[in-house]
Amino acid sequence: MSENAQNYTTNSIKGCGLGLRLEHFDEIEQQQPDIPWFEILSDNYLLEGTSQRDYLYKIRENYPLTFHGVGMSIGSTEPLNMDFMKSLKKLKDEVQPMWLSDHLCWTSAHGMVTHDLIPLPYTVEVVDHIVDRINQVQDYLGQQMVIENVSSYLQFKDSEMSEWEFINEITSRSDCRLLLDVNNIYVSSQNHLFEAEDYLKAMPVERIAEIHLAGYEDKGTHLLDTHSRPVSDPVWDLFSKAIDHVGDVPVLIEWDNDIPPLARLIEESDKAQLIRQQQLTRNTR
Numbered sequence: 428m429s430e431n432a433q434n435y436t437t438n439s440i441k442g443c444g445l446g447l448r449l450e451h452f453d454e455i456e457q458q459q460p461d462i463p464w465f466e467i468l469s470d471n472y473l474l475e476g477t478s479q480r481d482y483l484y485k486i487r488e489n490y491p492l493t494f495h496g497v498g499m500s501i502g503s504t505e506p507l508n509m510d511f512m513k514s515l516k517k518l519k520d521e522v523q524p525m526w527l528s529d530h531l532c533w534t535s536a537h538g539m540v541t542h543d544l545i546p547l548p549y550t551v552e553v554v555d556h557i558v559d560r561i562n563q564v565q566d567y568l569g570q571q572m573v574i575e576n577v578s579s580y581l582q583f584k585d586s587e588m589s590e591w592e593f594i595n596e597i598t599s600r601s602d603c604r605l606l607l608d609v610n611n612i613y614v615s616s617q618n619h620l621f622e623a624e625d626y627l628k629a630m631p632v633e634r635i636a637e638i639h640l641a642g643y644e645d646k647g648t649h650l651l652d653t654h655s656r657p658v659s660d661p662v663w664d665l666f667s668k669a670i671d672h673v674g675d676v677p678v679l680i681e682w683d684n685d686i687p688p689l690a691r692l693i694e695e696s697d698k699a700q701l702i703r704q705q706q707l708t709r710n711t712r
């Protein structure tokens with residue numbers, strides 16, 4: 428990353444936030460609920476002159492925001508989409524999120540874009556490629572980016588290392604930060620039969636900017652990361668262990684399908700806050 432790039436800190440983002448969803452716009456604007464911060468799906472706000480963008484400016488007056496996207500396709504072998512990056516940079520400069528994240532995967536190839544988060548083989552060649560791409564992004568945006576671990580449903584026979592070694596190599600060599608999705612760790616651990624705690628304990632604690640929690644669906648043959656349900660009990664357990672390991676980092680509830688009323692989302696966020704606080708208190712005794 429270039430020397431004049433800005434390193435964001437987590438100082439303005441504390442506690443358990445929520446993903447900002449269209450369905451809750453009016454309620455949030457009118458009632459201004461006591462939510463410490465919102466994460467926005469930045470890809471949905473890139474068009475200028477839209478009512479959604481206007482709404483975002485209003486929300487920004489009362490709540491700290493973070494950006495979360497799927498469109499960067501950091502793992503693709505095609506050049507970065509600079510039209511996309513330009514729009515993202517403009518939005519970032521206007522809204523000034525505390526940080527900006529995307530996923531450790533690829534979402535486009537041969538000019539086609541998918542919103543599926545397609546995993547990568549864990550090889551030295553791919554590490555080199557991703558580090559180069561993240562450096563390009565960080566240099567262009569002038570700040571550290573935050574990269575999120577994804578859930579997966581297949582493994583590549585060409586992989587030369589574990590997923591946690593892959594993440595450590597990439598984050599340390601690119602000096603980026605990590606968005607640790609605890610639900611994704613659990614889903615992948617069940618699909619690929621590894622110990623979720625081994626993964627958790629190998630994470631670079633000092634680089635973790637944020638934790639994600641979400642709900643999955645059990646499809647019988649595999650778990651699917653649907654973001655359509657409450658956080659499951661085993662993921663709450665793993666979350667408690669994550670706080671024990673990672674300490675006091677911001678936490679966010681993601682719920683993107685079958686979206687419930689805002690009050691139900693706040694309940695889920697309150698539960699995360701309670702577990703987080705209990706674990707932090709235990710650790711200070």
Ligand SMILES: [Fe+2]
Binds near residue numbers: 639681
């Ligand atoms: Fe996530």
